[in-house]
Amino acid sequence: MSADENMYDLLVIGGGINGAGIARDAAGRGLKVLLCEKDDLAAHTSSASTKLIHGGLRYLEQYDFGLVRKALQEREVLLKAAPHIIWPLRFVLPHHKDLRPAWLIRLGLFLYDHLGGRKILPPTRTLKRSSSKVFVPLKNQFSKGFEYSDCWVEDARLVALNATDASDRGAAIMTRTACTRLTPIGTHWEAELRVNGAASKTIKAKVVINAAGPWVDSIAQQAGTTRNAPQVRLVKGSHIIVPKLFEDERCFIFQAGDGRVVFAIPYERGAFTLIGTTDLPYNDDLDAVEASADEIDYLCDVSNSYFDTQISPSDVVSTFSGVRPLFEDQAENASSVTRDYVLKVDHHDGAPMLSVIGGKITTYRKLAEDALKQLADLLPDAQTPWTANTPLPGGDIANADFEAFEAECAARYPWLDPDLRYRLARTYGTRVFSVLGQAASISDLGHPFGAGLYQREVDYLIAHEFAQSADDILWRRTKLGLHMTQAEIFALKDHFSARLVA
Numbered sequence: 001m002s003a004d005e006n007m008y009d010l011l012v013i014g015g016g017i018n019g020a021g022i023a024r025d026a027a028g029r030g031l032k033v034l035l036c037e038k039d040d041l042a043a044h045t046s047s048a049s050t051k052l053i054h055g056g057l058r059y060l061e062q063y064d065f066g067l068v069r070k071a072l073q074e075r076e077v078l079l080k081a082a083p084h085i086i087w088p089l090r091f092v093l094p095h096h097k098d099l100r101p102a103w104l105i106r107l108g109l110f111l112y113d114h115l116g117g118r119k120i121l122p123p124t125r126t127l128k129r130s131s132s133k134v135f136v137p138l139k140n141q142f143s144k145g146f147e148y149s150d151c152w153v154e155d156a157r158l159v160a161l162n163a164t165d166a167s168d169r170g171a172a173i174m175t176r177t178a179c180t181r182l183t184p185i186g187t188h189w190e191a192e193l194r195v196n197g198a199a200s201k202t203i204k205a206k207v208v209i210n211a212a213g214p215w216v217d218s219i220a221q222q223a224g225t226t227r228n229a230p231q232v233r234l235v236k237g238s239h240i241i242v243p244k245l246f247e248d249e250r251c252f253i254f255q256a257g258d259g260r261v262v263f264a265i266p267y268e269r270g271a272f273t274l275i276g277t278t279d280l281p282y283n284d285d286l287d288a289v290e291a292s293a294d295e296i297d298y299l300c301d302v303s304n305s306y307f308d309t310q311i312s313p314s315d316v317v318s319t320f321s322g323v324r325p326l327f328e329d330q331a332e333n334a335s336s337v338t339r340d341y342v343l344k345v346d347h348h349d350g351a352p353m354l355s356v357i358g359g360k361i362t363t364y365r366k367l368a369e370d371a372l373k374q375l376a377d378l379l380p381d382a383q384t385p386w387t388a389n390t391p392l393p394g395g396d397i398a399n400a401d402f403e404a405f406e407a408e409c410a411a412r413y414p415w416l417d418p419d420l421r422y423r424l425a426r427t428y429g430t431r432v433f434s435v436l437g438q439a440a441s442i443s444d445l446g447h448p449f450g451a452g453l454y455q456r457e458v459d460y461l462i463a464h465e466f467a468q469s470a471d472d473i474l475w476r477r478t479k480l481g482l483h484m485t486q487a488e489i490f491a492l493k494d495h496f497s498a499r500l501v502a
Contacts, residue, residue: 006202006203006204007032007188007203007204007205007206008032008033008034008172008203008204008205008206009026009031009032009033009205009206009207009379009381009382010022010023010026010031010032010033010034010205010206010207010208010209010379011034011036011179011189011191011203011205011207011208011209012026012033012034012035012036012209012211013035013036013179013208013209013210013211013212013219014035014037014209014210014211014212014213014215014216014356015035015036015037015039015040015041015042015043015159015163015173015175016037016041016042016044016045016046016159016211016213017042017046017155017158017159017162017359017361017364018211018213018341018356018359018364018367018368019035019037019209019211019212019356020035020041020042020159020160020162020163020166021162021364021365021367021368022209022211022356022367022368022371022372023035023162023163023166023171023173024162024163024165024166024169024171024368024387025365025368025369025372025385025386025387026166026171026368026372026382027165027166027167027169027170027171028165028166028169028383028386028387028390029372029382029383029384029385029386030381030382030383031379031381031382032170033166033170033171033172034171034172034174034203034205035163035166035171035172035173035174036174036177036178036179036193037174037175037176037177038176038177038178038179039175039176040175040176040466040467040468040469040471040472040476041156041159041160041163041173041175041466041472041476042155042156042159042160042476043476044213044214044286044289044322044323045213045214045322045323045324045325046155046156046158046159046213046322046361047155047156047159047320047322047475047476048237048239048289048320048321048322049155049237049322049361050237050239050263050265050274050276050277051152051153051154051155051265051274052089052150052151052152052153052263052361052362053074053075053078053079053086053150053151053152053153053361053362054071054075054150054151054362055068055069055071055072055075055112055115055116055150055362056068056071056339056360056362057108057109057112057148057253057261058260058261059339060108060111060112061108062338064338064339064340065111065115066340067338067339067340067360067363068111068112068115068116069115069116070340070363070366071116071360071362071363072112072115072116072117072118073116073117074362074363074365074366075116075121075150075151075362076116076118076119076120076121077365077388078151078153078362078365079120079151079400080391080400081365081387081390081391081392081395082153082158082161082391082392082394082395082429083395083397083400083401083402083429084394084395084397084402084405084425084426084427084428084429084430085153085154085157085158085161085392085394085395085426085427085429086151086152086153086154086158087151087152087402088120088121088149088150088151088152089149089150089151089152089250089251089265090122090147090148090149090250090251091147091148091149091150091250091251091252091253091263092127092134092145092146092147092250092251092252092253093105093145093146093147093148093252093253093254093255094135094138094142094144094145094252094254094306095142095144095145095146096142096254096255097141099255099257100255102144105146106126106146109124109146109148110124112124112148113148118149121149121150121151122149123148123149124146124147124148124149125146125147126144126145126146126147127144127145127146127147128143128144129142129143129144130143132145133248134147134248134250136246136247136248137245137246137247137248137307137308137309138306138307138308139305139306139307139308142306147250152265153361154426154427155361156475156476156477157427157476157477158361158364158392160465160466160476160477161392161393161394161395162364162392163465163466164393164464164465164466165392165393168393173466174193174195175466175468176195176196176197176468177193177194177195177196178193178194178197179191179192179193179219179222180192180193180194180200181222182208182219182222182223182224183224184223184224184348184349184350184351185204185351186350186351187206187350187351187352188204188205188206188351189204189205189206189207189208189351189353190202190203190204191203191204191205191208206352206378206379207352207353207354207375207378207379208223208351208352208353208354209353209354209356209371210223210353210354210355210356211356213323213325214232214234214286214323214324214325215286216232216325216355216356216357217231217232219355220346220353220355223348223353224348224349231327231328231357232325232326232327232328232357233281233325233326233327233328234281234282234283234286234323234324234325234326235279235280235281235282235323235324235326236278236279236280236281236282236289236321236322236323236324237276237277237278237279237280237321237322237323237324238276238277238278238290238291238292238295238296238299238319238320238321239274239275239276239277239291239299239319239320239321240274240275240276240291240296240299240300240316240318240319241267241272241273241274241275241316241317241318241319241320241482242272242273242275242303242311242315242316242317243271243272243273243315243317244266244270244271244272244273245264245273245303245307245309245311246264246266246273246307246309247270248266249266249270251263251264251265251266252264252265252306254302254303254305254306256302256305257305260278260279262275262276262277262299262302262303263275263276263277264303264306264307268479268482268483269419269422271482271483272317272482275299275302275303276299278291278295278298278299280295282323286323289321289322289323290319290321291319291320291321293313295321296313296316296319297313300312300313300315300316317482318482324339324358325357325358326338326339326357326358327340327341327342327357327358338358339358339359339360340358340359340360340363341356341357341358341359341360341363341367341370342357342358343355343356343357343367343370343371343374344357345374345375352375352378354371354374354375356371365387365388368387369385369387372385393429393431394428394429394430394431394432395429395430396429396430397429397430402425402426405425405429405430406421406422406425409421409424409425409432412433413436413439415440415441415442416436416442417442417452419452420452423452423478424436424457427477427478431464434460434464435456435457435460436456437456439456442454444456445457446459449484449488449491449492449495450480450483450484450485450488450491450492451480451483451484451488452480452483453473453478453480453484453492458473458492458495461473461477465477468496469493469496470489470492470493470495470496473492474489474492
């Protein structure tokens with residue numbers, strides 16, 4: 001292979017939301033991009049969020065108005081770009097008379113409504129127990145509350161769709177591929193990539209994007225210098241999933257006694273309730289992050305202080321945890337560390353590296369634009385920004401009207417079970433037609449693995465969304481692992497094992 005054929009404009013290290021977003025933006029500007037991820041896309045932090053596209057109401061208390069404004073503006077941009085995996089939610093904040101005063105909450109929600117130029121989502125309103133059924137699952141002491149808008153996102157799918165779009169625009173996406181060596185050579189980099197723990201590949205890149213999340217410091221050190229290494233504070237956030245605690249489709253946001261807020265959200269079409277998150281310093285194994293017994297107790301206690309239905313750790317169906325790489329701003333506690341992103345450019349013996357620190361899923365697209373803006377002088381062939389008005393794969397739904405789109409799916413596939421049809425439409429948007437193709441009956445979908453997962457969908461995820469294992473499909477491309485029996489899960493794993501042998 002000639003040197004030119006082996007030279008990339010960007011090597012993006014990290015397949016989380018920031019890496020995938022940068023790869024997509026750069027590929028769409030005509031740059032030659034390679035993204036490598038040592039595990040699966042969204043295998044770590046980016047699949048362990050509270051799954052919200054939101055401004056961050058609690059950040060107003062930290063006077064981080066710039067971050068809240070930026071996030072609120074992006075909220076509506078993303079809602080238009082991916083209406084299949086992002087949709088509006090209403091949140092209810094019950095007033096706890098012993099914590100934040102009602103006037104302060106009203107002021108915060110007024111700012112929340114107006115900082116970002118809200119156009120699509122409905123405004124805040126005040127609720128009373130006497131006139132709202134939403135208080136039914138809450139203890140009697142809560143008689144007043146406030147309702148406001150934010151959005152839900154299928155976080156791991158957002159990553160996969162950005163990577164898919166990057167690939168469609170020419171980027172090379174390499175999962176299960178670790179960057180094991182970075183060597184500056186003049187004004188560019190030479191990188192060794194180890195694929196699936198075995199074969200190695202050497203490539204060159206004009207710029208390295210260090211979007212390795214919690215491993216960002218490790219990659220910077222691997223590059224051979226620490227004089228201007230990123231400074232990161234690692235903070236763990238954990239969530240629990242329990243059988244549904246309430247019937248209402250709205251979500252709750254609770255004030256905890258320690259000043260934090262905790263969400264309780266209907267999950268997987270209301271079958272479960274998702275509760276989280278925590279904020280704890282983390283200095284342990286980044287490949288073995290899990291919810292501690294203390295965190296599970298904490299989330300159960302917060303839930304029990306608001307809901308009539310009491311839960312204990314024995315009710316927890318599943319948990320997930322992620323480590324957020326936040327910029328070290330010397331804040332006294334983990335909850336008050338800024339969630340805004342910091343982009344640091346360093347020249348390692350002349351070879352440029354941009355390191356991404358922090359950030360929120362909500363602002364990933366803006367982060368990608370800002371990253372490429374910082375690199376404009378180094379990448380003069382890059383074209384202009386383009387992602388603000390371009391849908392993600394499957395998001396080109398007319399007028400972003402998901403209900404009308406679902407009706408179109410029902411007319412086209414009347415034989416499909418309504419619940420399965422809804423899940424497929426939500427998961428794939430307009431690309432559901434590629435998943436189902438010319439199928440005219442359920443038998444055309446191939447072998448049933450359970451919980452509505454058929455061979456045709458598995459094949460699509462392998463061919464188009466970089467799935468290489470059962471867990472990729474069950475916990476990141478979908479959440480079907482929550483709905484399948486252990487026998488069904490083992491059968492899907494056996495299917496992948498057989499593929500590897502073949």
